[in-house]
Amino acid sequence: MRxxxxxxxxxxxxxxxDLAYGQCSQQSLRVAVIPKxxxxxLLREHRPLAERLSAATGMPVEIVPSSSYESVVxxxxxxxxxxxxxxxxxxxxxxxxxxxxxxxxxxxxxQGYFTSxxxxxxxxxxxxxxxxxxxxxxxGTRVALxxxxxxxxSVVPNAEFSSQVGIPLAxxxxxxxxxxxxDKSLDALLDRKVEAAFVASVRVDEYLxxxxxxxxxxxxxxxxxxxxxxxxxxxxxxxxxxxxxxRDAMLVDNRGLYGFLNSQEASGIVPVGHAQYAPLLQxxxxxxxxx
Numbered sequence: 001m002r003x004x005x006x007x008x009x010x011x012x013x014x015x016x017x018d019l020a021y022g023q024c025s026q027q028s029l030r031v032a033v034i035p036k037x038x039x040x041x042l043l044r045e046h047r048p049l050a051e052r053l054s055a056a057t058g059m060p061v062e063i064v065p066s067s068s069y070e071s072v073v074x075x076x077x078x079x080x081x082x083x084x085x086x087x088x089x090x091x092x093x094x095x096x097x098x099x100x101x102x103x104x105x106x107x108x109x110x111q112g113y114f115t116s117x118x119x120x121x122x123x124x125x126x127x128x129x130x131x132x133x134x135x136x137x138x139x140g141t142r143v144a145l146x147x148x149x150x151x152x153x154s155v156v157p158n159a160e161f162s163s164q165v166g167i168p169l170a171x172x173x174x175x176x177x178x179x180x181x182x183d184k185s186l187d188a189l190l191d192r193k194v195e196a197a198f199v200a201s202v203r204v205d206e207y208l209x210x211x212x213x214x215x216x217x218x219x220x221x222x223x224x225x226x227x228x229x230x231x232x233x234x235x236x237x238x239x240x241x242x243x244x245x246x247r248d249a250m251l252v253d254n255r256g257l258y259g260f261l262n263s264q265e266a267s268g269i270v271p272v273g274h275a276q277y278a279p280l281l282q283x284x285x286x287x288x289x290x291x
Contacts, residue, residue: 024239029057029246032064032072032081034090034230035147036203037183039065045263052256053083056249057242068180069149076101076235083246084233088277089151091231092284095274100236103273104243105250106229107266112205113215119270120226123152124204125161126189126218127196135165135221141195142175144185151280152200153182156224159283161198164222183207189218196221202229206265228276247271 031050033042043063050061064081066072069090076084077097086094094101111117114124125135132138146153162169170176177194179185182203189197190213201223207213232250234243250257250269261267 024242026059026082026239026242028059029053029061029083029242030064030081031061031083031085032066032075033085034069034072034087034150035066035181036087036200037181045260048257048260049250052249052254052260053246055256057245069147073097073149076233079235079237082235082238082242084235085230086233087149087151087230088227088280089155089284090149091233091277092281093149094233098236101233103231103233103277104247104271105232105269106272106276107261107264108268108270109202109229110265110267112202112265113208114204114220115201115265117267119229119276121152121229122201122226123156123160123198123224124201124220125157125196125198125222126186126204127221128189128192129216129219131195132221133219138196138221139172140174142177142193143169143173144177144179144188144194144197144199146179146182146185146199148178150182151227152224153185153198154178155280155284155287156227157198158287160224161222162287186213202265209265227280228272231272231277 031046031053033046035042043065046063050063054061064075066075069087072084072086073090073094075081076086076094091103106119109115109118109121115121127138145157148154158169165172177188179188182199185197185199186203186207188194208215251271254269257269261269
């Protein structure tokens with residue numbers, strides 16, 4: 001009889017645990033985005049996403065301003081935000097600190113002049129044509145990087161470009177400047193504050209679409225290998241039912257997100273997992289001694 005009572009109590013405890021696992025006690029949702037553009041622009045562009053997630057979850061959604069890639073990584077790791085839109089490298093950094101952090105969605109990129117349609121983009125090394133027509137012309141000049149945790153604006157160039165030229169990137173160029181965002185790197189190149197910049201191909205396409213540059217404003221002197229596009233990720237302790245609601249809102253019934261997709265030069269949203277980003281870890285490990 002005692003064994004039966006214990007077994008019944010165990011089943012009750014498991015049932016209560018399952019019930020608790022399926023329910024969320026939080027009353028709001030916080031979303032953070034790496035600062036690829038100015039925060040005012042990002043907040044405006046992400047309003048349709050916030051509205052869609054609010055309608056799906058029945059709770060208010062806040063887009064949290066962020067000053068750097070690192071601040072977004074810290075926020076998702078600490079649980080200060082529930083969802084983050086990270087770059088591939090910043091996701092790897094977050095996942096190494098908390099393996100429960102998981103990617104669940106990524107955008108499908110629309111066709112651009114500098115970027116092919118699909119799931120991949122590239123890091124580009126740009127220079128003004130009057131300054132350089134080949135890579136070696138940039139030796140000893142000033143270059144803009146984005147952020148130390150930026151995939152296409154730092155991590156991949158430090159790994160792949162350094163490997164190609166045979167010396168660390170910081171030794172090839174005379175001065176390396178971290179601008180803070182891809183847009184600021186492009187602006188620095190336009191304003192002749194630097195002679196070259198490593199930026200994401202999708203950001204160059206957006207400058208082209210907005211008429212801020214034309215196809216011949218910059219010369220592309222180097223392209224990285226294709227990089228799988230930026231992931232949306234869940235914080236490690238986010239409850240299962242809320243994850244499912246967010247997945248459905250973004251991947252199944254994503255009506256109302258056209259404005260958001262259009263602002264990101266995207267044609268859709270697709271599910272992703274860790275496998276899409278795991279190959280980047282080797283590149284990050286290869287440059288760690290240089291930092």
